[in-house]
Amino acid sequence: MSTxxxxxxxxxxxRCKSCDHCTSVCPTGAIKGRLGEKHYIDHxxxxxxxxCLINCPFGAIVDMSMAEQVKKALADPSKVVVVxxxxxxxxxxxxxxxxxxxxxxxGKMFAALRRLGFDKVYDTEFAADLTIMxxxxxxxxxxxxxxxxxxxxxxxxxxQFTSCCPAWIKYAEDRxxxxxxxxxxxxxxxxxxxxxxxxxxxxxxxxxxADMYVVSIMPxxxxxxxxxxxxxxxxxxxxxxxxxxxxxxxxMIKDAxxxxxxxxxxxxxxxxxxxxxxxxxxxVTGGVxxxxxxxxxEILSGQSLGNVEFKTVRGRxxxxxxxxxxxxxxxxxxxxxxxxxxSGLKYVNEVIEDVLAGRSKYHFIEVMNCPGGCINGGGQPIxxxxx
Ligand code: SF4
Ligand code: SF4
Ligand code: SF4
Numbered sequence: 385m386s387t388x389x390x391x392x393x394x395x396x397x398x399r400c401k402s403c404d405h406c407t408s409v410c411p412t413g414a415i416k417g418r419l420g421e422k423h424y425i426d427h428x429x430x431x432x433x434x435x436c437l438i439n440c441p442f443g444a445i446v447d448m449s450m451a452e453q454v455k456k457a458l459a460d461p462s463k464v465v466v467v468x469x470x471x472x473x474x475x476x477x478x479x480x481x482x483x484x485x486x487x488x489x490x491g492k493m494f495a496a497l498r499r500l501g502f503d504k505v506y507d508t509e510f511a512a513d514l515t516i517m518x519x520x521x522x523x524x525x526x527x528x529x530x531x532x533x534x535x536x537x538x539x540x541x542x543x544q545f546t547s548c549c550p551a552w553i554k555y556a557e558d559r560x561x562x563x564x565x566x567x568x569x570x571x572x573x574x575x576x577x578x579x580x581x582x583x584x585x586x587x588x589x590x591x592x593x594a595d596m597y598v599v600s601i602m603p604x605x606x607x608x609x610x611x612x613x614x615x616x617x618x619x620x621x622x623x624x625x626x627x628x629x630x631x632x633x634x635x636m637i638k639d640a641x642x643x644x645x646x647x648x649x650x651x652x653x654x655x656x657x658x659x660x661x662x663x664x665x666x667x668v669t670g671g672v673x674x675x676x677x678x679x680x681x682e683i684l685s686g687q688s689l690g691n692v693e694f695k696t697v698r699g700r701x702x703x704x705x706x707x708x709x710x711x712x713x714x715x716x717x718x719x720x721x722x723x724x725x726x727s728g729l730k731y732v733n734e735v736i737e738d739v740l741a742g743r744s745k746y747h748f749i750e751v752m753n754c755p756g757g758c759i760n761g762g763g764q765p766i767x768x769x770x771x
Contacts, residue, residue, distance in 0.1 A: 434762015491649025
């Protein structure tokens with residue numbers, strides 16, 4: 385089955401009323417047009433985050449849909465269709481069925497996916513654990529190189545930036561290519577899942593990876609762009625074939641006539657469906673960084689990390705920082721590690737410029753495009769009643 389390849393995910397339709405609101409929420413200045421003129425998107429600058437889409441008061445902005453492709457795969461008996469669900473979806477999906485924001489409908493979501501015909505229902509948290517291990521280990525190697533532990537000289541530079549937000553990655557590639565060596569080489573949980581599904585899981589399930597179709601349910605429109613990046617073929621195939629947003633999953637459930645609220649609670653399939661739970665906090669800003677930092681701390685010190693106290697940096701509100709003192713067994717000394725969380729791309733420039741100028745005090749920096757993190761991603765339910 386061929387996959388539609390388009391990297392222009394977000395579009396302004398003729399419903400645009402030229403109110404100009406979208407330009408105030410776009411983090412990259414990609415939306416063009418004056419008051420009174422239909423607006424349009426400069427796709428070179430756009431990072432596909434969908435913040436304009438969820439904030440347009442007239443519903444004039446849409447994202448490219450892969451729903452028809454997914455339905456075709458589900459109807460094809462030669463395909464084994466595997467689905468993964470991100471942590472931020474389960475606490476937002478219920479809104480589309482009249483529940484309060486934050487209601488956890490994980491069990492009903494897994495049940496609905498089975499009734500839609502998915503052959504295997506998995507949780508992205510498994511792959512998020514892998515991302516934590518990879519990012520945490522990479523951070524350790526970079527810290528070792530920084531403090532002069534022999535054998536780690538070729539590790540990347542500090543600070544290390546997180547890599548799991550595809551909007552942030554596109555922004556860095558477009559605007560600050562010199563910062564790329566600082567970005568973790570770990571794939572996002574979505575992409576790790578796809579690669580593991582079409583290799584390890586395919587082998588365990590005795591399925592030819594060519595016949596496996598991997599779908600992600602994400603709170604994020606930029607994930608539609610990420611899955612189509614040309615390097616995301618570690619399994620020898622496109623690792624993730626299609627992405628549906630939380631909104632699109634809700635629509636599929638409604639279109640199929642499934643009474644979502646009356647579904648029983650079901651569990652994810654096991655093979656790659658188990659996780660430590662550490663990855664649940666990926667959905668909010670600070671979650672990725674804190675989970676990887678905990679891993680690094682435990683490996684380096686042999687102890688558990690207590691609560692990390694973050695403080696807002698004065699005058700840079702969506703920027704928070706903390707210092708964690710890590711006792712490193714190998715060195716017999718304690719090393720202070722300065723960490724930073726940036727929530728919203730419009731605040732990242734000054735942090736990057738400090739790094740490039742060699743005046744950054746940070747060792748580990750998390751960057752997420754959407755305000756508050758993926759829980760407020762461009763694929764989440766739209767609250768029109770706020771206008
Ligand atoms: S917010 Fe919507 S209606 Fe207003 S200018 Fe942007 S696309 Fe047009
Ligand atoms: S998707 Fe994001 S970057 Fe692209 S135009 Fe909309 S708000 Fe701007
Ligand atoms: S913060 Fe999360 S939802 Fe928003 S663009 Fe990044 S990965 Fe997607």
